[in-house]
Amino acid sequence: MSDKVIVRFRAVGDAPLLKSPVFKVDGNKEFTTIINGLKVKLKHCSNLHFYINNSFSPSPDEIINNLYKCFGSGGELQVNYATMPAYG
Amino acid sequence: MEGENTTTTTNNESDEINYPFENVREKVFNGSIPIKFVVSEEDKSKIPNSIDYELAFYYNIPRCSYFPIHKTEIEEYFISRNVVENGDNIWYSYKDIPLKWHYPVGLLYDIYVNSDDLLPWEITVHFSNYPNNKLINIKDLDTLKDSYLTTLKESDYMRYGNANRVMCLSLDDQSTLWNSLCNLNFKNFWNINSKLLIDTPWSNISARLYINDNVIQERFANISEENTTLKDLIVSWCQEVFTEEEINNNIDNYKFILHGINISIDTPLLWLGQYLSYPDNWLHIIIKQKSS
Numbered sequence A: 001m002s003d004k005v006i007v008r009f010r011a012v013g014d015a016p017l018l019k020s021p022v023f024k025v026d027g028n029k030e031f032t033t034i035i036n037g038l039k040v041k042l043k044h045c046s047n048l049h050f051y052i053n054n055s056f057s058p059s060p061d062e063i064i065n066n067l068y069k070c071f072g073s074g075g076e077l078q079v080n081y082a083t084m085p086a087y088g
Numbered sequence B: 001m002e003g004e005n006t007t008t009t010t011n012n013e014s015d016e017i018n019y020p021f022e023n024v025r026e027k028v029f030n031g032s033i034p035i036k037f038v039v040s041e042e043d044k045s046k047i048p049n050s051i052d053y054e055l056a057f058y059y060n061i062p063r064c065s066y067f068p069i070h071k072t073e074i075e076e077y078f079i080s081r082n083v084v085e086n087g088d089n090i091w092y093s094y095k096d097i098p099l100k101w102h103y104p105v106g107l108l109y110d111i112y113v114n115s116d117d118l119l120p121w122e123i124t125v126h127f128s129n130y131p132n133n134k135l136i137n138i139k140d141l142d143t144l145k146d147s148y149l150t151t152l153k154e155s156d157y158m159r160y161g162n163a164n165r166v167m168c169l170s171l172d173d174q175s176t177l178w179n180s181l182c183n184l185n186f187k188n189f190w191n192i193n194s195k196l197l198i199d200t201p202w203s204n205i206s207a208r209l210y211i212n213d214n215v216i217q218e219r220f221a222n223i224s225e226e227n228t229t230l231k232d233l234i235v236s237w238c239q240e241v242f243t244e245e246e247i248n249n250n251i252d253n254y255k256f257i258l259h260g261i262n263i264s265i266d267t268p269l270l271w272l273g274q275y276l277s278y279p280d281n282w283l284h285i286i287i288k289q290k291s292s
Helices: A031-041 A063-072 B001-016 B024-029 B066-082 B106-113 B143-159 B171-182 B184-197 B230-237 B244-251 B267-273
Strands: A004-011 A022-026 A048-053 A077-082 B032-039 B057-062 B091-094 B121-126 B207-211 B215-216 B254-260 B283-289
Touching: A004 A063, A022 A031, A031 A048, A031 A063, A031 A077, A031 B244, A048 B057, A063 A077, B024 B184, B032 B066, B032 B106, B057 B106, B066 B143, B106 B283, B143 B171, B143 B184, B171 B184, B230 B244, B230 B267, B244 B254, B244 B283
Parallel strands: A004 A077, B032 B121, B207 B283
Antiparallel strands: A004 A022, A048 A077, B032 B057, B091 B121, B207 B215, B254 B283
């Protein structure tokens, strides 16, 4: 069984777009891996906020596979990123 | 007079019918753990005038609370005894394991402490060398508040497929919820929190299982069936850890701990979710092998 999870990033508001928004990540890693990975790609954005399905920010220590199993759909985990806090 | 008495009795009865297990929630909410905070050897060695007695702060912390809520009391004790100048970088460990500030204190206790260990729970308090690679950074109490509210949203999403109930709470309600958790005001807390749980059926259970340093969290759609028990959840989620046959035959070798209580695996799951969830509305259940 593959432990890779397909993550699809979606920009919120005026957050910069990614050239390719889909990544495969190790599902056994913590969500912080996704946070750090995107921060490297968007170096010029000092303050990024992350959400699952436009709803909530997972804790950085949550396991990606758990998030995928609970909140993934269509074989992907949708991660939204914003330069300002969004969604209440 | 008789009429008045009858009315009063009827009101009481209807209260009991509406909230038959309210006292379970209250007992769980008010549970606490006596803790002994001992300053780390590293910080002790920095004290200018070395001391030859043990510096320890004894404090009772509610199981449902979080360490940062009690930071002021803990740091004050050590600051007033000239151990440190401030508690800006405070963190805690137990048997060299850094304790996550965003986990409820009772959950940390149930994960790490064996049932035959004696109370008070002895924890090391550190004032330097914050383990950035093991603990999430925390700026102030607002960091915990944000973390608490987003965990609440995640559990809402889990149960209903969206976080609308938490998103629709007014700012006043959010503040009341948070402040009553900090101040341990059961009534105020549940006045608001019951709005987040009351709609049934739930489409999923918001639960996390803790086994051997792993956290298991999945979908479990059978929650709406009345006769679904904790055992059904464990059979469904723990296939990689043990088979259904093992659970049937060797269940006595394991214990399932929630709020420090050994829970029967035959307990209805929906009932657990409604009455034994932590204030973040997650069921945090620890599975341990019984010591032989």
